[in-house]
Amino acid sequence: MRTMTSAYANKMLKSLEEDKEFWVNKEATSSTYVAAINEEAVVPEYDYAQVAATIAALDEKIVIIKHALNVANATAKVQVGDAEMSVDMILIRMAQLNKRKAVLDRMRKQLPKAREEQNLYSSGNSAPEYRYINYDLELIKREYETVSRTIMEMQMALDKHNQTVQFEVEI
Numbered sequence: 001m002r003t004m005t006s007a008y009a010n011k012m013l014k015s016l017e018e019d020k021e022f023w024v025n026k027e028a029t030s031s032t033y034v035a036a037i038n039e040e041a042v043v044p045e046y047d048y049a050q051v052a053a054t055i056a057a058l059d060e061k062i063v064i065i066k067h068a069l070n071v072a073n074a075t076a077k078v079q080v081g082d083a084e085m086s087v088d089m090i091l092i093r094m095a096q097l098n099k100r101k102a103v104l105d106r107m108r109k110q111l112p113k114a115r116e117e118q119n120l121y122s123s124g125n126s127a128p129e130y131r132y133i134n135y136d137l138e139l140i141k142r143e144y145e146t147v148s149r150t151i152m153e154m155q156m157a158l159d160k161h162n163q164t165v166q167f168e169v170e171i
Contacts, residue, residue, distance in 0.1 A: 006087070009069050016058050020062070064169060064171050071167075072165075078157050078158065079157065094155065094158075097151050101151065110137075112133050116129040
């Protein structure tokens with residue numbers, strides 16, 4: 001049994017994934033070889049049982065750590081402003097807010113009045129067309145700032161939680 005933070009668990013997962021990638025690549029490059037008929041073959045060092053066991057052991061550790069992390073994310077409560085949320089709820093809400101922020105960002109960059117490009121097939125005598133915004137630009141700018149602050153507040157609370165709150169992992 002080991003105690004760790006989410007930040008440490010994620011670093012450990014990254015390291016385990018890198019180790020696994022090494023062994024998968026070793027297997028891909030060493031499990032076969034090419035030799036010409038008239039030359040002595042250079043057979044790479046490869047032991048299927050060892051490689052398979054190593055990959056399986058790494059996969060088992062990865063599963064255990066990811067499960068413990070998921071349980072911790074679903075059960076641990078984090079104070080975000082006036083609300084208390086689980087880590088997984090924060091992650092879901094942040095994804096939603098980031099999508100909304102992208103829409104608001106596009107809207108806040110619109111000009112109140114913009115000339116539309118002329119179509120190649122339109123006659124040269126047609127009157128120019130303009131695109132007008134159909135919303136209060138200042139309201140959109142304020143809403144963008146509110147959403148940005150909320151995301152930042154959630155991220156700061158999440159960062160603090162990930163660096164300080166510990167949970168048990170059975171490895």
